[in-house]
Amino acid sequence: MSVIEARDLRRSYRTRTGLWKREKKVVEAVRGVSFAVEQGELFGLLGPNAAGKTTTIKMLITLLLPTSGSASVLGHDVVDDAREVRRHIGYVFGGDRGLYERLNALDNLRYFAELYGVPAREQKQRIGALLELVGLTGREKERTEGFSRGMRQRLHIARGLLHDPEVLFLDEPTIGIDPVGARELRATIGTLKGQGKTILLTTHYMFEADELCDRIAVIRAGELVAEGTPATLKQRVTGGHVMEVETFGMPESAVAAVRSLAGVSTAAVEERGQAQVLLVQVGPGAEVTSAVLGCLGGVNVGRVSSREPTLEDAYVELVSGQ
Amino acid sequence: MSGDITTSLRIFFVGGLISFRALFNWLSPWIYIPSLLIAPIFQILLFAYIGRSAGIESDAFFVIGNAVQYSAIPCLFAMANTIAGERSTQTLGIVLSTPARRIPLFLGRSLPVVVNGFFVSMFSLVVGSLLLGVTIPRSAWLPLALVVAVAAMSCTGLGLTNAALGLRVRETAVLSNVLFGVLLIFCGVNVSLDALPDWMAAVGSWLPLTHAIEAARELAAGDTLGSVAGLIGREVGLGMLYGGVGLAALRWLEIEGRRSATLEVQ
Ligand SMILES: Nc1ncnc2c1ncn2[C@@H]1O[C@H](COP(=O)(O)OP(=O)(O)OP(=O)(O)O)[C@@H](O)[C@H]1O
Numbered sequence A: 001m002s003v004i005e006a007r008d009l010r011r012s013y014r015t016r017t018g019l020w021k022r023e024k025k026v027v028e029a030v031r032g033v034s035f036a037v038e039q040g041e042l043f044g045l046l047g048p049n050a051a052g053k054t055t056t057i058k059m060l061i062t063l064l065l066p067t068s069g070s071a072s073v074l075g076h077d078v079v080d081d082a083r084e085v086r087r088h089i090g091y092v093f094g095g096d097r098g099l100y101e102r103l104n105a106l107d108n109l110r111y112f113a114e115l116y117g118v119p120a121r122e123q124k125q126r127i128g129a130l131l132e133l134v135g136l137t138g139r140e141k142e143r144t145e146g147f148s149r150g151m152r153q154r155l156h157i158a159r160g161l162l163h164d165p166e167v168l169f170l171d172e173p174t175i176g177i178d179p180v181g182a183r184e185l186r187a188t189i190g191t192l193k194g195q196g197k198t199i200l201l202t203t204h205y206m207f208e209a210d211e212l213c214d215r216i217a218v219i220r221a222g223e224l225v226a227e228g229t230p231a232t233l234k235q236r237v238t239g240g241h242v243m244e245v246e247t248f249g250m251p252e253s254a255v256a257a258v259r260s261l262a263g264v265s266t267a268a269v270e271e272r273g274q275a276q277v278l279l280v281q282v283g284p285g286a287e288v289t290s291a292v293l294g295c296l297g298g299v300n301v302g303r304v305s306s307r308e309p310t311l312e313d314a315y316v317e318l319v320s321g322q
Numbered sequence B: 001m002s003g004d005i006t007t008s009l010r011i012f013f014v015g016g017l018i019s020f021r022a023l024f025n026w027l028s029p030w031i032y033i034p035s036l037l038i039a040p041i042f043q044i045l046l047f048a049y050i051g052r053s054a055g056i057e058s059d060a061f062f063v064i065g066n067a068v069q070y071s072a073i074p075c076l077f078a079m080a081n082t083i084a085g086e087r088s089t090q091t092l093g094i095v096l097s098t099p100a101r102r103i104p105l106f107l108g109r110s111l112p113v114v115v116n117g118f119f120v121s122m123f124s125l126v127v128g129s130l131l132l133g134v135t136i137p138r139s140a141w142l143p144l145a146l147v148v149a150v151a152a153m154s155c156t157g158l159g160l161t162n163a164a165l166g167l168r169v170r171e172t173a174v175l176s177n178v179l180f181g182v183l184l185i186f187c188g189v190n191v192s193l194d195a196l197p198d199w200m201a202a203v204g205s206w207l208p209l210t211h212a213i214e215a216a217r218e219l220a221a222g223d224t225l226g227s228v229a230g231l232i233g234r235e236v237g238l239g240m241l242y243g244g245v246g247l248a249a250l251r252w253l254e255i256e257g258r259r260s261a262t263l264e265v266q
């Protein structure tokens, strides 16, 4: 039995537009997603904005009912056995909302410790240890309304771990945390995995996914488009290489022209300070350098280089068009 | 299983108090004293002087009616804040993703509300009586306190229904203000039920506070607790009815929220 199982999960939302002339619209956020996460595994769910990651997680943590399909956590059905699921899972989402602003950090944690039924005599010690873990020791008596974004995020993480859950759902947990803090958090996630916890993680940081995840699923427009270890996903684009061209003031039409070249799998633009870096994924054996530069005609071109593909390249190829 | 009961008891008592502190945003003295200690005295004085100049009813009638009725302000507003306030803090989703039993979770928040409503009413009763020179027999104070507590409880029951509605419609202050006005007019606070049109008196007899106010007036006039037991029973019954409706509505909202994503749970 897998710890997390999603079987053909679907979820649509009904939305209304306008106040008077109400038009109903149905958004199919998740369209038949299936995957399984094994005991002790760290599973990454990657995908662009609005791909359906949070919706999938909300179904797994019992906050949303699937429109169809089914899912279970530790063998408990997320619809029929919701309370049993809730006992064993921790949930952390990214962002700075979801705190009781008038309470200090300690009381925020104490409240959820009560809701999870952490025995009174264990609370003090657990909360102390978690504050230490997320680096908030010494700030716990302050009202959270004065907390910075990263401090809020750390508090959310501590909250998600209060009842020592066996399964963790982390929806962009490092968003808004400074680089050192994020590095510490990744180490913490690694430790939790070492303790045998099963973790489902979403993130937009590919290096983070590459570093942490045992297995990754890429979701695009509500459907899984790839699944595998970071290494196998990278292999999908190896054999080729990635050409990086630093440009200044490149028009969208030039990118389109590059995309249509023979031997080019995908092309994307990344802003880096003043420059726009054109990332071209080149198929195995293809030689496109002069053709790409040809497409860039009058554009101001800086450094041109070539490198091995990263997980990010694999991701870009998976989620961009085709 | 006994662990489950302990957890629920703690959620009721400890959790309820923490939520009250977290979400009832009138707890600063700058809001609390003017809104909950001074305003009821204004209301008592206003109606007592109108009564005096019109030559109707006694000062005791107005002091008791308004002091008991004013618990509606803390009971309605605080109950709505502590439940529907989860919307503005965006904590509802996190709370609902815990295994906590929902009845102690929500009902626990009503206990501090009742205590606070009781305090506000008793304060108004004592200060109003002193200011207007109303004498209430020494022996009547203890039974009066019981009736005031029952009134705060039943009004909080209505507050729970109001809070459930507020969770759905997002605007709780409007609802609470309207309900406060309804209670002021229909519950025999300043105009006795016999003087109201029949249909209004009939509505009043189904609202919280009406029976408690009547019982309190009889106690202050020297009646025994035994002789108002029927009124107290009716008041308790109505409080439980409204509280039950509120809890059922919250249950329904959670189910409906998971189905149609209406509670914006995150
Ligand atoms: N409560 C809601 N009502 C209506 N539509 C919704 C609701 N929640 C999400 N959606 C829609 O469902 C789709 C998927 O949203 P979801 O939040 O799952 O994306 P995501 O993959 O988590 O994106 P992000 O990376 O931006 O967090 C989006 O089109 C979104 O607009």
Ligand SMILES: [Mg+2]
Pocket: A053, A054, A055, A171
């Ligand atoms: Mg999301």
